[in-house]
Amino acid sequence: MRAVVQRIAGARVEVGGEPVCQVGDGLLVYVGVERQDTPDDAGALARKVANLRIFPDAAGKLNLNVLQAGGQALVVSAFTCQADARKGNRPSFERAAPTEQARQLYEQFVAELRQTGLAVHTGVFGEFMQVRSTNDGPVVILLDSKRTF
DSSP: OEEEEEEEEEEEEEETTEEEEEEOSEEEEEEEOBTTOOHHHHHHHHHHHHHOOOEEOTTSOEEEOTTTTTOEEEEEEOGGGGOBOSSSSSOBOTTBOOHHHHHHHHHHHHHHHHTTTOOEEEOOTTSOOEEEEEEEEEEEEEEETTOOO
């Protein structure tokens, strides 16, 4: 599984022009599931996101995780996180998991993230969404459950 994690000052999701959810300070997490992913990948990625120390402490150093900073998370499914653009200019999505596998592992990721005590909101799986966010920093981290980068 891959994730693009952004520290945000706020974000919201709309589907068809209608608001779905809105969050304040915290994380915007785009998650993409690969064909080879397992429930272990979902758990490992959720733990990494929850414990990622990218919020400033009193001294201004990035020492706090989202829960310690009093933030929340907005998780959005994004198969495009699995894009391979090494050849040519048109990305390949062959590595992306089929819909039902992706849905199950995405939902497990969200459930495990919630088990940390974090307030987690979601977009709508499989829908075309408009995501509006205000990056804070900007701080943007790429994560991969298999640690390929």
